[in-house]
Amino acid sequence: xxxxxxxxxxxxxxxxxxPGDHLDVDTAQTPGMDRAAAINLARVGAQKLWAGxxxxxxxxxxGAHHHGALESVIYVVRGRARMRWGEKxxxxxxxxxxxxxxxxxxxxxxxxxxxxxQSLECVVIRSDNEAVVVNLDIxxxxxxxxVPWVDPIHKHP
Numbered sequence: 001x002x003x004x005x006x007x008x009x010x011x012x013x014x015x016x017x018x019p020g021d022h023l024d025v026d027t028a029q030t031p032g033m034d035r036a037a038a039i040n041l042a043r044v045g046a047q048k049l050w051a052g053x054x055x056x057x058x059x060x061x062x063g064a065h066h067h068g069a070l071e072s073v074i075y076v077v078r079g080r081a082r083m084r085w086g087e088k089x090x091x092x093x094x095x096x097x098x099x100x101x102x103x104x105x106x107x108x109x110x111x112x113x114x115x116x117x118q119s120l121e122c123v124v125i126r127s128d129n130e131a132v133v134v135n136l137d138i139x140x141x142x143x144x145x146x147v148p149w150v151d152p153i154h155k156h157p
Contacts, residue, residue, distance in 0.1 A: 016044045023053060028131045032060030041129045050129050056081075056113040056120040064089055064139075066106050068132040072124065074101040074111075079120035085109040088138060108136055 023036035024043060037043060039051035056079075074081065074095075081095045085107050094114055095101050103109055113120040 018043065027052065028133075030062060032057045033062075035124075046129060048128060050124075050126040050131075052124055054122050054124050056111065056122070058113060058118055059116045061112045062110055064108055064110050064136040066108050066134050066136065067103065067126065068134060069105045069128075070130070070132050071105060071127040072103040073126075074103070075099075075123040075125075076101070077121040077123060079118050080114040081120055081122065082112040082114040083109055084112065108138065 018038045023038050025034070025036045027035050027037045034055045035052060037050065037052040039046050039049055041047065076095045076097055076099045078097055081099075081101065082092060083095070083101060083103075084090075084092050085103075087108060089108065089110050093101075
């Protein structure tokens with residue numbers, strides 16, 4: 001049901017600008033990575049999106065995982081990203097500054113900072129507010145040097 005013209009307070013229910021130095025670091029974290037939320041339900045009332053930043057430390061790697069039914073977009077700001085995906089993480093691609101990475105729903109993947117001496121800085125957008133991460137018990141092609149994403153919602157596999 002749409003609101004009649006003039007009945008919505010667009011000043012408080014309209015566009016929101018989130019300054020880059022006011023991101024919320026009180027979000028799920030993974031060793032070797034620093035995440036910060038910009039857009040989510042709690043911060044701006046977003047119903048269908050999560051957006052934020054992630055900095056992946058030099059040489060850091062995640063374990064194999066997927067994000068359920070969510071679609072993810074990663075925009076590389078600085079550094080070199082390597083993605084591995086597939087049933088055995090047998091496929092690989094790299095992305096650099098200015099490149100976009102699309103991860104479809106349920107795709108097993110591993111995120112890797114391809115640089116041994118430089119942080120990888122990215123913007124991440126997901127198609128829902130839920131922090132869906134399913135850690136997978138498959139052998140990673142590039143052995144993770146960190147642990148799977150574990151927080152109060154996601155238990156160790």
